[in-house]
Amino acid sequence: MTTTPDDLAALLASVESDERDLVLSTFTHDDAWRLGCLLVELADERDLPVTIDVRKGPQQVFHAAREGTTPDNDSWVQRKVRVVERFGASSYLVGLRARAKGTTFADQHQLPLQEYAAHGGAFPVRVEGVGIVGVVTVSGLAQGDDHALVTEALRSFLGR
Structure with a gap:
């Protein structure tokens, strides 16, 4: 397509709006644990083969891999997280x-593709008055769907 x-x-414009609006x-x-569990619940309800990762600072606080995922999804998570952390x-x-x-x-950036993936699914966790304090990531679907699942969970987490 x-x-x-x-x-x-x-x-x-829609993705930029997500980033402005989804602030904790x-x-x-x-x-972090509750957000990860919420993502697992959404994935379970829809039988989605995804890996879910939530970090606070550099620490991985939550990680789950559903049936149908592979170790390659963990690599995608790492590569997407690096993009959020760097940019x-x-x-x-x-x-x-x-x-x-x-x-x-x-x-544009000449960074190693084995280390960075600018594909949908990793989203910065922002706190009002502080800035980025973590990253929430989903890997396993088309990139727009990975992003949409993360933003849906954040909206729900925020009660919106």
């Missing part, structure tokens, strides 16, 4: 921004 420039611009007041280890934005947004400029993440 081909994405038109208007479609890409609308998608970019606090983020504890218990919050301070969701892995999906970083990749979309490159596409909007008519290039690819790989060509």
Whole structure:
């Protein structure tokens, strides 16, 4: 499926809006655990083959791999997390921004593909007045679906 420039611009605006809107007041280890469990519940309900990872700072607080995933999903999680940590934005947004400029993440940044993946699924955990304090990641679906599952869980977690 081909994405038109208007479609890409609308998608970019939507993902940027997610990043502005999905901000927490606090983020504890218990919050990380609850967010991970919420993602597992959503994946269970839909029988989704995903790996779920939640980090607070550099510490992995929650990790689960559902049936149908492989160790490769863990590699994707790591690579997406590195994008969030380096660029301070969701892995999906970083990749979309490159596409909007008519290039690819790989060509734009010249980073090793074995270490960085600007594909949807890793989302920065932001706390009001603090900034990014962690990363929540899903791997196993199409990149837009990985991103959508994470943002759905964050909205639910925030009570929206």
